Amino acid sequence: MQYHSASRISANHMLNMPSLKAILSDISQLIKLRLTFFVTLSCSLTHLIGSRLLIARKEIQGIDWNIWLILTAGGFLITSAASCLNEVIEIKSDKLMNRTKNRPIPAARMTTGQGLVIGLVIWQPCDKPPFCKSKI
Numbered sequence: 722m723q724y725h726s727a728s729r730i731s732a733n734h735m736l737n738m739p740s741l742k743a744i745l746s747d748i749s750q751l752i753k754l755r756l757t758f759f760v761t762l763s764c765s766l767t768h769l770i771g772s773r774l775l776i777a778r779k780e781i782q783g784i785d786w787n788i789w790l791i792l793t794a795g796g797f798l799i800t801s802a803a804s805c806l807n808e809v810i811e812i813k814s815d816k817l818m819n820r821t822k823n824r825p826i827p828a829a830r831m832t833t834g835q836g837l838v839i840g841l842v843i844w845q846p847c848d849k850p851p852f853c854k855s856k857i
């Protein structure tokens with residue numbers, strides 16, 4: 722029976738680990754960062770435009786920046802979580818399509834369990850934002 726030193730096992734294990742850049746890239750793909758950004762941006766800008774219209778009609782005094790922050794952060798988080806869960810649910814069809822087969826879960830760089838946990842962790846603050854003092 723042959724034993725390996727702890728440093729040798731650790732070094733071999735470290736060679737097989739993805740880099741931080743690769744992990745962040747996979748998470749970015751998992752949450753569909755560009756799509757999520759533009760969905761959040763359009764929602765945020767629509768809120769600001771609507772607020773300006775209500776100010777012009779004298780229906781409100783000014784923009785409620787707390788509501789805007791909650792809308793923007795919550796929109797980003799819930800859209801990201803939905804993208805994660807979508808990829809977990811559609812793994813079989815994603816493996817078959819050229820456009821989606823290289824995403825982290827279908828390409829086996831991430832397990833469905835990891836995708837589910839990431840999605841649920843991202844979704845959790847949307848349940849009751851800690852910074853939300855308004856009664857929405």
